[in-house]
Amino acid sequence: MSSCADSEGLSQRDPLPDDALAATFTERNHPALHYEYMVGDKLRMESYKKVIVEAVKPGDVVADIGTGLGVLAMMAAKLAGAKKVYAIDLNPRSLWMAKHLAKANGVADKICFIEADAQQVELSQKVDVILSEIIGSFGCEEGVAEVITRFAIRNLRKGGICIPSKVNTFLIPVEYTDSFRNGWTSDNAGLDLTLPMQIRMTEEPVRWYVRGRQKELSEPLAVEALAFDSEHIFEGKVKRPEARDLVFSVKEPGTLQGFIGYFEVELSPGTSLSNYPPYDKCHWENWHWPVTPHVEVFQGDRLRVEMSRTFVPGTTKFAKESKDKLSGWEPVYDWAIKWDCSRPPES
């Protein structure tokens, strides 16, 4: 299947013919399986549709960074009337499927598919809008800050916009409810199965669906706050902290069982998405730092948390599964935490 002139020289592999590429699909990398949970997240899809239809003007030139199956690119071309959309991804299998989907939706002639790391792409014209959804369960761990900034500096026209416009990440100390414990409850078919969650766990973060609002022991605190507007992008102000010191003030007594990491993404002013508390069919998990053994805390206690971020290239599921010529580069950031609890002296 043909691509457009802007994609020349950018592909990271020798192109395979259509049939040969389709023959590499397995039950682990098939696009219908890899992207199913994302397109099945109805609030995500409807929220993006709303802001794209509002923000993209007929005749606009748009870029969709990390296009996957091309859903955001197609919304811009089909529903908002964009003149041209550059749809970029590292994953050749997703691009293969995206091209077929664009044809099925009658917008193949408006979308230019490019197989490349978006950070290295320089288009033949500037774009009015950059779309992306490279959002990890803890906000920026998939590298959205770096990818969007590097792409935008080269390709966004001055005054152009990015969707999302803000990506913020938070941490909150909690006592877990049964909605999180799932089967590890005090009455599971007549059995007390709470013990395994009290046994010492790894210090590495665990990724798991939070399933409902937990008992929050303090207000959440921001770990990162990123804005993708002209001022931040062109003046080099999209900065990420390598470390963070947070001090939580406990607001009510409870049992500290873990810290939950989550994001709040502003797609455009007035339309946001967050994975805590979770909404119906939210496909993002949360990061959890379990506290084992659990610790009783009281109002006024101070929980001091030291967070540090490390860059671990190529460790995500996608990168691990595709260590072949068709793989792409996907960055990942790990956050580690150390914490302690102090109690103010009684007066």
Ligand SMILES: C[S@@+](CC[C@H](N)C(=O)[O-])C[C@H]1O[C@@H](n2cnc3c(N)ncnc32)[C@H](O)[C@@H]1O
């Ligand atoms: C979470 S998926 C989103 C797919 C699609 N935009 C959607 O909303 O359904 C993120 C996509 O970004 C791609 N991606 C990640 N980093 C990239 C980069 N540096 N350059 C191009 N694509 C990238 C991944 O291969 C993946 O297809």
